[in-house]
Amino acid sequence: MEEFKNQYKALIDESLHTTDSTELLKKTEVFTNEIIKKDLLPEDIVQIHKDYVKKLELSETQILETFNVLKEVVRGFGYNYRDYQRLVDRLQYHDKEIDLASRLQQTMLKTDIPQFDSIQIGVISVAAQKVSGDYFNLIDHKDGTMSFAVADVIGKGIPAALAMSMIKFGMDSYGHSQLPSDGLKRLNRVVEKNVNQNMFVTMFYGLYEELNHLLYCSSAGHEPGYIYRAETEEFEEISVRGRVLGVNQQTRYKQQEIPIYLDDLVIIFTDGVTEVRNESGDFVDTEILLNMIHKYKHMHPQDIVQLLYEAILKVQKPEKRDDLTILIIKRVN
Numbered sequence: 001m002e003e004f005k006n007q008y009k010a011l012i013d014e015s016l017h018t019t020d021s022t023e024l025l026k027k028t029e030v031f032t033n034e035i036i037k038k039d040l041l042p043e044d045i046v047q048i049h050k051d052y053v054k055k056l057e058l059s060e061t062q063i064l065e066t067f068n069v070l071k072e073v074v075r076g077f078g079y080n081y082r083d084y085q086r087l088v089d090r091l092q093y094h095d096k097e098i099d100l101a102s103r104l105q106q107t108m109l110k111t112d113i114p115q116f117d118s119i120q121i122g123v124i125s126v127a128a129q130k131v132s133g134d135y136f137n138l139i140d141h142k143d144g145t146m147s148f149a150v151a152d153v154i155g156k157g158i159p160a161a162l163a164m165s166m167i168k169f170g171m172d173s174y175g176h177s178q179l180p181s182d183g184l185k186r187l188n189r190v191v192e193k194n195v196n197q198n199m200f201v202t203m204f205y206g207l208y209e210e211l212n213h214l215l216y217c218s219s220a221g222h223e224p225g226y227i228y229r230a231e232t233e234e235f236e237e238i239s240v241r242g243r244v245l246g247v248n249q250q251t252r253y254k255q256q257e258i259p260i261y262l263d264d265l266v267i268i269f270t271d272g273v274t275e276v277r278n279e280s281g282d283f284v285d286t287e288i289l290l291n292m293i294h295k296y297k298h299m300h301p302q303d304i305v306q307l308l309y310e311a312i313l314k315v316q317k318p319e320k321r322d323d324l325t326i327l328i329i330k331r332v333n
Contacts, residue, residue, distance in 0.1 A: 028076075033086050045073050154201070187205075
């Protein structure tokens, strides 16, 4: 504070003797920028000015001369406040956009969980912010098959919400069950043609056939899924891989066919689960999460995903939180 007092007094002294007002204004501007950075208030400067002018015993004309310095400093604060207000206005506008995107997601991406006699379904999808980059969809084709997808859009805000709504429309509009490899091929064209070239989508696409209890699945750069085998009490990683959506229109996707037996679980995550960091900043081993699923395997999948989510919240650093989606399908008698 003493340093700033001395600098300001020097500016007052210069205002009483200088004939170069331009140079004085430049020095005053530099001084104002410095005190704003240090969070000094205009009233602090006014008080310094009053105290110093009293000590100098100036004439009325000279006092008026010193006001040129004070006027420029206070004006600088005014400009700074207007810049701040413009920033606040932009942030408020941005918040309104994010709220719009959030409502858009909730309306356009709403998915009902189908009901089947021989399978139970549990799913949870939680956004780290107001707008999620994760997406899931479940479609009962009314012919004994169910299509499902879990996706992660590499991007945020309204563009990500629009991209996901486009993908959902693409899945819903087919009107019949189709093999995942074909589904991803078509969705890849949609994303490549219509979504920003810097925005990509990872997706796990599955088709469950209730009659023969077969899972057909393909992946577009998504986190690997798992099958829990009730008979051996072991987890199998779903090995199918493929390129993320939106890179190349000509991409073709491989497909895996997996039999699902009684009490087996199909488990699909997004990277908000597989890349969870603990309080120390270390990644939580996926084995820990799978062991927890094994512990609760006798429960309904919806209870399993809820318990898993709550466990993740307990170990995760809040500032490292990411969008998170867990889907579990269980074959029952």
